[in-house]
Amino acid sequence: MNAIVTQIGDLADAGERMIERLRRKAFLPESRKGLNVRFGIAEAAQLLGCSTNRIRMAEEDGRLPPAPAADNGRRLGYTVGELLHMRQVLGASPARGxxxxxxxxxxxxxxxxxxxxxxxxxxxxxxxxxxxxxxxxxxxxxxxxxxxxxxxxxxxxxxxxxxxxxxxxxxxxxxxxxxxxxxxxxxxxxxxxxxxxxxxxxxxxxxxxxxxxxxxxxxxxxxxxxxxxxxxxxxxxxxxxxxxxxxxxxxxxxxxxxxxxxxxxxxxxxxxxxxxxxxxxxxxxxxxxxxxxxxxxxxxxxxxxxxxxxxxxxxxxxxxxxxxxxxxxxxxxxxxxxxxxxxxxxxxxxxxxxxxxxxxxxxxxxxxxxxxxxxxxxxxxxxxxxxxxxxxxxxxx
The missing domain is CATH 3.40.50.300 (P-loop containing nucleotide triphosphate hydrolases)
Known part of the structure; x- marks a missing residue:
């Protein structure tokens, strides 16, 4: 195998190592991708096709867990998983029949x-x-x-x-x-x-x-x-x-x-x-x-x-x-x-x-x-x- 062909393999290896470094940097601390996106109550209501009042009422009567909040009491917003649960409780799932x-x-x-x-x-x-x-x-x-x-x-x-x-x-x-x-x-x-x-x-x-x-x-x-x-x-x-x-x-x-x-x-x-x-x-x-x-x-x-x-x-x-x-x-x-x-x-x-x-x-x-x-x-x-x-x-x- 000549030097040029060997160089191609070296370039590929160097690129793969860099991709792994970028991945680890992007997904710290566990080098594993996470999902941190949250949705405010207004956006959640829009996605579920209901009013914010309906979500609050479901939280107050116990059908939904209390809204997640930070130490200062400010709502953090809902995760994708929490939205999926809300869809089930409120009958807002778009799933096929x-x-x-x-x-x-x-x-x-x-x-x-x-x-x-x-x-x-x-x-x-x-x-x-x-x-x-x-x-x-x-x-x-x-x-x-x-x-x-x-x-x-x-x-x-x-x-x-x-x-x-x-x-x-x-x-x-x-x-x-x-x-x-x-x-x-x-x-x-x-x-x-x-x-x-x-x-x-x-x-x-x-x-x-x-x-x-x-x-x-x-x-x-x-x-x-x-x-x-x-x-x-x-x-x-x-x-x-x-x-x-x-x-x-x-x-x-x-x-x-x-x-x-x-x-x-x-x-x-x-x-x-x-x-x-x-x-x-x-x-x-x-x-x-x-x-x-x-x-x-x-x-x-x-x-x-x-x-x-x-x-x-x-x-x-x-x-x-x-x-x-x-x-x-x-x-x-x-x-x-x-x-x-x-x-x-x-x-x-x-x-x-x-x-x-x-x-x-x-x-x-x-x-x-x-x-x-x-x-x-x-x-x-x-x-x-x-x-x-x-x-x-x-x-x-």
Whole structure:
């Protein structure tokens, strides 16, 4: 092995050590991610869809524990866990009914840099704040989503804790229960990933002449495993690799809804068109092979949108003309608060106080609530809880 190749390995090792140092610094004192965010009574009432007086009355008559307070008597605010308990007591849980099919949403684009993992994690935390039970499945060997949930894929996660033992040529697991990990969010679980998950791609590529039947079996197996798990959740979010491979194809088939993030640049628009064209061909081939794919919705969401950049506005207008109502009307705004939170391996929903200015934080959080809320409405529409919006016929010219 020559010196340059060795240098690549040294660079990777140095980078992994730095990631671990950053993780330990971010999650002191136990080097483990925590959740310190609290909600005041006004925000809690808004989330629960009730009045502050109703919460106070429930506390006074003993249905809810007394409001947590500091030594000076000032209310500390409610934790996510306390909010979940309040939802149960006050009948404000948004959970699906027994006959409602869990939403299994693939957040997919073959173009890197569109914020796929950031969108997935923020969407998971948004659903958590709203009171849903969420499972996040990191199917990408780059494991960005796993990192954002506070795990170091190199140091904390082994191959046996990923999808690998279930999807490999010689599986050692017959279901996915082994891989589910709790997160700091009491109503969010994670199936993590790491670089070794890519071994599945190598194994299936080496399957030889029997590769077709092996691939078909893997597609059906991932869907079967996720269906078994999904019964414990309201929403399952899948973060597949940003490339067309075995795992991406399996995710496409396992999902029952598709969300495509794309940035407001011409290269991202062109790449996404290619992605959609490729998906169309692949889905037709899967259907021809007897592998059914059925989505309750397919939507595109513009991410990293800068409203002050004329080029972003121009590209977004092109998106609207091209994709019509399939493009969600509210984009995710480019925000320093999202970037600063990501530096701390967090989302905006995990911040117990603004990193930048209070105004920037409030604007970012309001935008995320509105953007993520669009997807919540689609999920609830699928359960018959929300009347479908009037939509024009998707322009296909």
């Amino acid at each position: 027994d006959s409602d099919v869990p939403a299994v949403i693939a957040v997919q684009n073959f173009k890197g840099g569109v914020g796929k993992s950031t969108v997935t994690t923020h969407l998971a935390h948004y659903f958590a704040v709203q009171g849903y039970r969420v499972l996040v499945v990191d199917c990408d060997s780059q494991a960005t989503t796993t990192t954002l949930f506070g795990f170091n894929p190199h140091f904390n996660i082994t191959r046996e804790e990923t999808l690998y033992p279930y999807l490999s040529i010689d599986p050692t697991q017959s279901d996915l229960d082994y891989a589910v990990k709790p997160t700091p969010w009491p109503n969010v679980d994670l199936i993590p990933s790491n670089l070794e998950l890519f071994d599945v791609e190598y194994e299936l590529a080496a399957a030889g002449s029997d590769g077709g039947s092996v691939l078909a079996a893997r597609f059906r197996k991932l869907k079967k495993g996720l269906i078994e798990l999904a019964g414990h959740y309201d929403v399952v979010l899948l973060d597949p690799p940003p490339a067309l491979g075995t795992i991406s194809l399996a995710v496409m088939q396992a999902a029952n809804a598709l969300l495509v993030p794309l940035a407001a640049t011409t290269p991202d628009f062109c790449s996404t068109v290619q992605f959609l064209s490729m998906m169309d061909q692949v889905l037709q081939q899967l259907a021809g092979a007897g592998i059914a794919v059925d989505y309750s919705f397919v939507r595109l969401i513009c991410s990293k949108f800068d409203g002050n950049d004329p080029s972003h506005a121009m590209v977004r207008a092109i998106m609207e003309q091209s994709f019509g109502p399939a493009l969600l009307p509210v984009p995710i705004l480019e925000s320093a608060e999202i970037s600063h939170a990501a530096m701390r391996m967090m989302t905006v929903y995990e911040l117990d106080k603004p990193i930048g200015t209070a105004k920037t934080h409030k604007r970012s959080r309001a935008n995320l609530d509105e953007a993520m809320g669009q997807i919540e409405q689609l999920v609830r529409q699928g359960w018959g809880r929300v009347a479908p919006a009037d939509e024009a016929v998707l322009y296909a010219g």
